[in-house]
Amino acid sequence: MARLSLDHVTKSFADFDAVKDVSIDVADGEFLAVLGPSGCGKTTLLRLVAGFEKVTSGAIRIGSDVVSNSGGSVAPEKRRVGIVFQNYALWPHMSVAENIGYSLKVAKLDKAVARQKVDDALALVNLQGLGERRPANLSGGQRQRVALARCLVAAPSLVLFDEPLANLDVHLRASMEDEFAAFHKRTGTTIVYITHDQAEAMALADRIAVMDHGRLAQLATPRELYHEPANEMVASFISQGILLPADVLTGEEGGHCKVRVLGTEIVVRCRPGERPRAGAKICCRSADLEVSADATGFDGRVKRAIYQGGAARIEFTPAAGPDLTLHFEQADPVTLESGTEARLRIKSGWLIPATGAAS
């Protein structure tokens, strides 16, 4: 079990920064998910930790040892990390048992002990009796389990997952998710888990690191990420948050302040110490919007109504902001349809901190 810390890590390919000044501390036994849009540098980050790429600047520590800095890098085979790849990366010329036992063989472990460990690992992932099969004769889920067993058998102190479930169907995903969670609970291994599936990240992780264009956009617990996004990117990326322009009217008081949004004044949650300012943004979730029952709120027109069974997803353009699109759900009986004029109300929201404000 080991702590992992990244200290101002930057990785450039030629003149392109794939990872930019990222600092993350992963506590011993923590489950960290790394989330972000495609091409934001997640895989590169993971490969830096594993030692397949060298850092351009900054340092990476596993446990108390510096394993990478601009001066040099510990070879991947010396880092004692386990990796599970998205495409499994099982060696086709070896049987399942040989795949799993590879690192034990390399470590010249006693054959009988190694066989026992392989059997244990197979049992751990519920693949008893499949040891002699070839990887080509396994289903996708079974292959992923073999890949997991292969990485676990050497009892690594740190396990890295690169989108391990991306190639599996929805049902398998759910059951593998449970298995990962159980595995983490049982072993207490430090885990870095890359995914672009938010639900997966929220379900599994202690904390989530959101990346954007190589930078760390926010590192927080799932709850905090959802309710208190640190910037516009996180706000709109997580659960399709709605961003609205706002003017802050009063200073923070008890975690709330008053803002003007789309011509109406409302109270939103905010960071301590917020002061009145113009040109701010608030983030609200679709659940924060409702059709106004009284005179409060703002007018607009329904752009599209998509019935989704039990409720409809309504896309709404406010009159005060013709470029904006708000979306929310109206439960049955659905009354809104395309072109309907309506008045909406924002129940609550979160004031996005000014850029540059310390998190």
Place this chain on the structure above:
Amino acid sequence: MPTRIRESRGQEMVLTAAVAVGIVLLSLLPMLRLVKEIVAPGGSLSAVAVEAGLKNPATWIATWHTLVVGIGGTLLAVLSGTLVAVLVSLTDMRGRSALVLCYVTPLMIAPQVTALAWLQLFGPASPFLKLFGAAPPLGTKNPLYSTSGIILLLGVQYGPLVFLLVRAGLRKLPRELVEAARAGGANWFTVLVTIVLPLMTPSIMAAAALAFVSCVGNFGIPAFLGIPANYLVLPTLIYQKLAGGGPAVLGETAFLSVLIGVIAMAGILAQEVMSRRRDYRISSTSLPAEPYELGRWRPVVQAGMWLLIVLVLVLPLFGLVLTSLVPGYGIALTAKTATLDNYRFVLFEHDAANRAFFNSFWLSIAAAFFAVIVAVPVGYLIAWGKQRWVRLLNLSVELPYALPGVVLAIASLLLFLRPIPLTGIQLYNTVWIILYAYLARFLVLALRPTISGYHQIDRALEEAAQVAGAGLFTRLRTIVFPLVAPAAVAGGLLIFMTALSELTVSALLWSSGSETIGVVMFSFEQGGDSNYAAAISVITVAVTFVLMLVTNLLAPHLPSGVLPWRD
């Protein structure tokens, strides 16, 4: 619109039929004729030919020699080619493309030229050794006139062939397979031995089979190195028999050539069996693995690689050029003795050499041109065709090339010894029989790049033309040909380079008046006129280099892997 449908299928039928007729004439017919000669010489079933062949001890000695140099050359080629491929593909060595260019170039040089160049380097008359006064005394036996000499040169000639196939395999190795092993604690060498090389087994096996077939069928190297030492392999035995006995011994040589074919096929079958034993299929695609950092070993490895290039390419060619400048056998080369007389002689004075240049050029151009024209429709049927049996086509086109050239040459002789029935046209003893054999043998060299060209083209381009109402022939002419032309033309240029100094086939088929460059070179060398032979060789090598440069201009339009020397 049922008529429309019928019409377009009609065109496809015409195309298919035409292609089938061509393939039968060029590929199946000679093979069948050869087989008939063995099982039913003179028209009735008998084992006389086989028995006679089996009884002759010369057959067994030559077979043994063929196996020895075939296996030895293959081993050397596989070891050196694989080693170079691993170093070039998996380490952070510098100057990779220059290195690949230089390492693969010997493949573009005819085997007999390689043989000549090496002979000139080490013989007692070597102008190169004389530069340092290190030449052995005149009359000493050239160390290359030996089994190990033949094996060495076969290894040098076909190492690049192995390299190309293994390198192509290594490029497809997904990096995760390597990285998973390293994360599991294996160092680079362990990964190489336990993961990389096992996964490369199919590539290495395929390369070994190809190298084996090439070594077994090679004529130039054992002819130059073996005949003087009276060390005969099957191809040179056939040559000697035919040269001495003429058409009368055709039946005997037919048996010998089938024997070569059987040995070559055994090699291919062995490869099939070895590759089937395990699952080596790599399913995922990904970036290639990060190169291994050689660190302080990098200069050493790089120096070693360039030393290899100097040994296998630079020195032999240098020796060849020196020899071509020496006025006569055994004379030391100095500023005073250097002369261009040898070039003047072969280019302007020697009749047979003149004819040979003319013949070889037009034969190569004709073979290349024909192959390009034929490769486009044949490739169309093989790559995009719907009928399954068409895939058999591919196999039968590959056959004449997969089998050693001697086999095809003997088959052509048998086929055209008598005038062609009904027409009375006589091909035997004319240059046309060589053209026929070239067409049959080299077609596949243009077909392979063309097919890979087809695989890179979006079929929708053709379908769009079809929707627009264009018939098959119109589509082939206006859409398909322009799209695959670069690949087909590159194939044609490869054929030209190969055919220009070809020896194996023409050595058996030539007659007075229809000499080829290879034949004249060979007879100069046999007559002791190495300087003339060297001059001709230098000219062909120069032509080949110029053509490689020209072909490079096509490179941006080609699928990767079509030009072997481009990395």
